[in-house]
Amino acid sequence: MSDWLIGLEGTSAGHDLALALALLAALLHAIFGALQKGRHDPWLSRGSIDLCYGLIAAPFALFVVPWPEPHMWPIFAGAWAIHLVYKILQGMTYVRGAYTVVYPVVRGTGPLFAVIGAYFVFGEFFNAIQLTGIAVLLSGIFGLAAYNLRHVTVDRDTLKMALVLAVMTGMFVALYTTYDAYGIRATADPFTFLMWFFFLDGLFSIAPYGIVRWARMADRPDLGPLLQRGLLGAGVAFFSFGSIMMATRLDNVGEAAVLRETSTVFAALIGWLLLGERTGPRRVALMALIAVGAVIVEMGG
Structure with missing residues (x-):
C-alpha cells in the first residue's frame, strides 16, 4: 500500500485522493474535538485517547512498519515537543470556553499560518482565486x-x-501541520512516520499526566466510560491525523490545511446536535460561507 500511495504523489489521482482525505480529516477532527470537550475533564479525555492510540500503535511501530531512518529521530523529537505544547494549549482552551466559540477560532487561525508556513518551507503559493476562497472561508x-x-x-x-x-x-x-508534513516526506515509508508518531506521542506526553490527575481526584470518574471514550477517540485520531498527513504528502500542504478547516462546519453541527448548543439561520449562513470558501479554493487550484 505504501508503494501505491507514493506512486500517486504529484498526479491528478493523488490530488483527488488528497482532497477526499482532507475533507475526511475535517469531519473526524470535529468529532475528535467534541470527544475531548465532552462530559469528562478534557485532560482525562485527552490522556485516555493518547494512551489508547499509543498502545494500539506500539506493535505496528515496533514489529510491522520499517524502522525509522537515523535522521528521523530528531524529527520525531521536534514533533513530540510541538504536539505537547499544542495539546496543553488546547486543553486550557477547552476548560475555559464553549466549544462552538473557541473551536472556530483555533481552526480559523490555523490555516492562515499554515499557508504562510507552506510558502516558506515548501515553496507553495496560492493564486488570486484561491486567496479569495481563503478570505471567504476565514x-x-x-x-x-x-x-x-x-x-x-x-x-x-x-x-x-x-x-x-x-x-x-x-x-x-499551523506549526504542527507544516512540521509534520515535512516529517512524513522525510521518510521513505509514510506509515513509519505515522505509527512511530502515534506510539511516541501517545505514551509519552499527556497520557502520564492524565493517569496522575485521575489518581489524585477525590471524586474519580469511572474508568469504563473514560476508556470507552479513549478507544473511540483513538480510532478517530488514527484516521483524522493519518488522513491529513497523507493528504500533505500527496499534494499541497497549504491546500490540505485550508480544506481541513471545513471541520468548523462539522463542529457547529456537533455542538448543536450532540452538545445542546444553540444554532440558528445566521450560524447556518456562516457555515455555508465556510463551505463556499473551501469550494473556491479547490476550484481555483
Missing part, C-alpha cells in the same frame, strides 16, 4: 466565532482568556 470561521461569542451564555467569565488561548492553539496547529 470570514465565515471568524464570523461564526464572533456570533457565538455574542450569544453564548456559558463560561462568560473565562471566555476572553479562552479566546487568547484559542489563537495560540491555532498557531500551533
Whole structure:
C-alpha cells in the first residue's frame, strides 16, 4: 500500500485522493474535538485517547512498519515537543470556553499560518482565486466565532482568556501541520512516520499526566466510560491525523490545511446536535460561507 500511495504523489489521482482525505480529516477532527470537550475533564479525555492510540500503535511501530531512518529521530523529537505544547494549549482552551466559540477560532487561525508556513518551507503559493476562497472561508470561521461569542451564555467569565488561548492553539496547529508534513516526506515509508508518531506521542506526553490527575481526584470518574471514550477517540485520531498527513504528502500542504478547516462546519453541527448548543439561520449562513470558501479554493487550484 505504501508503494501505491507514493506512486500517486504529484498526479491528478493523488490530488483527488488528497482532497477526499482532507475533507475526511475535517469531519473526524470535529468529532475528535467534541470527544475531548465532552462530559469528562478534557485532560482525562485527552490522556485516555493518547494512551489508547499509543498502545494500539506500539506493535505496528515496533514489529510491522520499517524502522525509522537515523535522521528521523530528531524529527520525531521536534514533533513530540510541538504536539505537547499544542495539546496543553488546547486543553486550557477547552476548560475555559464553549466549544462552538473557541473551536472556530483555533481552526480559523490555523490555516492562515499554515499557508504562510507552506510558502516558506515548501515553496507553495496560492493564486488570486484561491486567496479569495481563503478570505471567504476565514470570514465565515471568524464570523461564526464572533456570533457565538455574542450569544453564548456559558463560561462568560473565562471566555476572553479562552479566546487568547484559542489563537495560540491555532498557531500551533499551523506549526504542527507544516512540521509534520515535512516529517512524513522525510521518510521513505509514510506509515513509519505515522505509527512511530502515534506510539511516541501517545505514551509519552499527556497520557502520564492524565493517569496522575485521575489518581489524585477525590471524586474519580469511572474508568469504563473514560476508556470507552479513549478507544473511540483513538480510532478517530488514527484516521483524522493519518488522513491529513497523507493528504500533505500527496499534494499541497497549504491546500490540505485550508480544506481541513471545513471541520468548523462539522463542529457547529456537533455542538448543536450532540452538545445542546444553540444554532440558528445566521450560524447556518456562516457555515455555508465556510463551505463556499473551501469550494473556491479547490476550484481555483
